[in-house]
Amino acid sequence: MTMNTVGRPTRPEGSAANTGFTSLTGARGLLQDEPLIFELGGWDKTGVDLDEAEHDASDLAGLTRAGVPLPGLSEPETMRHFVRLSQKNHAIDLALYPLGSCTMKHNPRLNEKAARMAGFADLHPLAPVSTTQGALELMDRLAHWLKTLTGMPAVAMTPKAGAHGELCGLLCIKAAHEAAGQGLRRTVLVPTSAHGTNPATAAFVGYNVTEIAQTPDGRVDLADLEAKLGPHVAAIMVTNPNTCGLFERDILEISRLTHAAGAYFYCDGANFNAIVGRVRPGDLGVDAMHINLHKTFSTPHGGGGPGAGPVVLSAALAPFAPAPWVVNGPEGLHLVEEATAEATQAFGRMSAFHGQMGMFVRAYAYMRSHGSDGLRQVAEDAVLNANYIKARLSGAMSPAFPDGPCMHEALFDDAWLEGTGITTLDFAKAMIDEGFHPMTMYFPLVVHGAMLIEPTETESKRELDRFCDALLALAQTARAGDADRFKGAPYLAPLRRLDETLAARKPKLAWRSEPATVAPTPLAAE
Amino acid sequence: MRFTKDHEWVTLDGDIATIGISAHAAEQLGDVVFVETPELGKAVKAGDAFAVVESVKAASDVYAPISGEVVDANTVLGDAPETVNADPENGGWFAKVKVANASEYDALMDRPAYEAFLATQ
Numbered sequence: 001m002t003m004n005t006v007g008r009p010t011r012p013e014g015s016a017a018n019t020g021f022t023s024l025t026g027a028r029g030l031l032q033d034e035p036l037i038f039e040l041g042g043w044d045k046t047g048v049d050l051d052e053a054e055h056d057a058s059d060l061a062g063l064t065r066a067g068v069p070l071p072g073l074s075e076p077e078t079m080r081h082f083v084r085l086s087q088k089n090h091a092i093d094l095a096l097y098p099l100g101s102c103t104m105k106h107n108p109r110l111n112e113k114a115a116r117m118a119g120f121a122d123l124h125p126l127a128p129v130s131t132t133q134g135a136l137e138l139m140d141r142l143a144h145w146l147k148t149l150t151g152m153p154a155v156a157m158t159p160k161a162g163a164h165g166e167l168c169g170l171l172c173i174k175a176a177h178e179a180a181g182q183g184l185r186r187t188v189l190v191p192t193s194a195h196g197t198n199p200a201t202a203a204f205v206g207y208n209v210t211e212i213a214q215t216p217d218g219r220v221d222l223a224d225l226e227a228k229l230g231p232h233v234a235a236i237m238v239t240n241p242n243t244c245g246l247f248e249r250d251i252l253e254i255s256r257l258t259h260a261a262g263a264y265f266y267c268d269g270a271n272f273n274a275i276v277g278r279v280r281p282g283d284l285g286v287d288a289m290h291i292n293l294h295k296t297f298s299t300p301h302g303g304g305g306p307g308a309g310p311v312v313l314s315a316a317l318a319p320f321a322p323a324p325w326v327v328n329g330p331e332g333l334h335l336v337e338e339a340t341a342e343a344t345q346a347f348g349r350m351s352a353f354h355g356q357m358g359m360f361v362r363a364y365a366y367m368r369s370h371g372s373d374g375l376r377q378v379a380e381d382a383v384l385n386a387n388y389i390k391a392r393l394s395g396a397m398s399p400a401f402p403d404g405p406c407m408h409e410a411l412f413d414d415a416w417l418e419g420t421g422i423t424t425l426d427f428a429k430a431m432i433d434e435g436f437h438p439m440t441m442y443f444p445l446v447v448h449g450a451m452l453i454e455p456t457e458t459e460s461k462r463e464l465d466r467f468c469d470a471l472l473a474l475a476q477t478a479r480a481g482d483a484d485r486f487k488g489a490p491y492l493a494p495l496r497r498l499d500e501t502l503a504a505r506k507p508k509l510a511w512r513s514e515p516a517t518v519a520p521t522p523l524a525a526e
Numbered sequence: 527m528r529f530t531k532d533h534e535w536v537t538l539d540g541d542i543a544t545i546g547i548s549a550h551a552a553e554q555l556g557d558v559v560f561v562e563t564p565e566l567g568k569a570v571k572a573g574d575a576f577a578v579v580e581s582v583k584a585a586s587d588v589y590a591p592i593s594g595e596v597v598d599a600n601t602v603l604g605d606a607p608e609t610v611n612a613d614p615e616n617g618g619w620f621a622k623v624k625v626a627n628a629s630e631y632d633a634l635m636d637r638p639a640y641e642a643f644l645a646t647q
Contacts, residue, residue, distance in 0.1 A: 501556075
């Protein structure tokens with residue numbers, strides 16, 4: 001079996017003393033202890049005044065149900081329920097959200113204003129193109145800027161998120177190999193530090209996955225890559241900067257070797273924020289790369305809204321891009337659908353319609369408000385902030401790759417915790433008590449007890465210092481032997497340490513009514 | 527009992543091999559929450575992925591240490607995957623295989639050799 005020796009403990013250990021004080025109601029100050037909406041009940045009530053249904057039961061061929069058990073809450077009760085739940089959630093609008101590999105940057109409100117304009121927000125995807133010229137023009141302009149920033153000739157706009165973009169890229173690669181009579185290429189090479197979605201995507205497309213080793217300084221091992229390339233390899237998937245927060249300095253050689261073997265170079269663009277405006281992936285020989293609009297161009301997950309993962313494509317892959325796409329012709333903008341002659345080689349579709357319109361508007365607003373100089377500064381400041389954190393914490397914590405600067409995220413291992421009895425997980429939980437969302441833990445897998453911190457460019461020096469001060473104080477406490485502070489953490493969160501093992505072995509995936517508490521009788525309007 | 531470098535163990539009784547994962551592997555995985563055992567009648571080749579073990583940390587393939595045909599699978603693990611942690615090298619067995627070539631067994635590491643191998647990891 002393959003072994004993962006760097007995972008995290010998954011059960012609460014021991015039980016350090018509680019803080020002692022509990023309220024009579026279970027509330028924590030003005031933070032309410034909120035049950036599930038189904039537990040709020042109100043089964044005999046309804047919160048809205050509905051007219052008696054006028055349907056003829058005979059129309060339903062006897063398929064009528066006698067009562068649907070839904071909780072009956074008034075509007076204020078419903079509102080409070082969801083607001084109370086939201087208070088238990090962490091958000092980028094509350095504080096720093098230092099998840100590595102996630103680019104949790106501030107989402108400018110200008111984006112939201114633009115995305116809510118009725119001309120964008122209220123469009124129906126089947127509206128005649130003569131009535132949607134403005135929306136199509138925005139998509140066309142966004143596509144132009146994505147191609148310009150990446151130095152690539154084509155972009156498929158429809159994928160709905162990063163992993164969906166990976167799937168789109170690999171399907172283009174598969175179609176290109178098959179069109180060239182190279183369909184027997186069955187293997188995709190993935191470095192050991194890759195995002196888990198990379199091998200998952202390759203496997204989903206039907207490829208075998210082979211891992212490429214990593215050098216001691218955290219980069220792709222060129223000798224291992226060369227040994228594993230061959231006529232059976234369809235593609236390589238490399239993240240640059242990689243998940244260790246390091247630029248793949250041999251990227252041009254990786255690209256050359258890959259192409260020499262007849263394979264395509266897929267780049268995972270999750271970390272594009274570190275190089276946007278500074279490096280064009282097209283110049284590196286990349287054949288396909290997804291761009292997480294919801295990371296690089298703001299609106300991170302947790303900041304609201306869905307994702308969008310357009311894929312830029314090289315000239316070799318462009319003919320296989322999925323329909324539909326926008327073309328700006330002499331008679332205005334129109335959509336190329338796969339039924340037309342222009343899309344005969346398209347491998348199919350990634351989604352029913354054009355893509356994630358709201359995200360297109362947000363990303364375009366972000367680009368235009370920053371301008372080309374602003375976007376370049378985004379990458380510079382993101383890298384500067386990460387290096388500031390790395391420099392401030394390196395004395396107390398152990399950087400996984402101490403030599404040289406990092407890119408947009410600072411990676412530490414757990415060597416500095418050795419002998420304290422405290423794990424990365426304990427340390428992360430103690431951060432919650434200090435008012436900070438933990439960093440990404442135990443990823444990348446190639447680093448023992450990894451702690452991956454990505455501050456992004458939107459944090460001020462004051463906030464970075466507040467974060468570093470808290471971590472330095474915690475680190476000092478850890479080494480002073482105060483293990484209880486960590487083993488019992490979090491003490492101050494709405495819930496204490498959870499038992500992940502129990503949750504995995506006996507998951508409760510849906511609420512089930514207790515017969516005594518629910519009477520599923522037909523609801524009548526009062 | 528013999529071991530592989532991938533931390534499977536195998537015992538041989540006549541031509542029936544019983545296969546599981548080592549106590550070291552079970553400890554490293556942490557709490558096992560799910561086990562997928564192979565289908566009966568499946569032909570496996572030494573080195574093939576033939577079962578899956580999932581802990582809260584990670585999902586891992588289990589490789590067949592020996593070639594043959596699957597003749598039995600440990601149904602206990604379906605409801606009680608924690609047996610892999612509690613009794614990895616006995617009650618936590620994964621599957622029994624009717625062995626084609628017993629010499630494959632002899633080529634595997636015995637316990638002292640496996641422990642020496644672990645010391646190098």
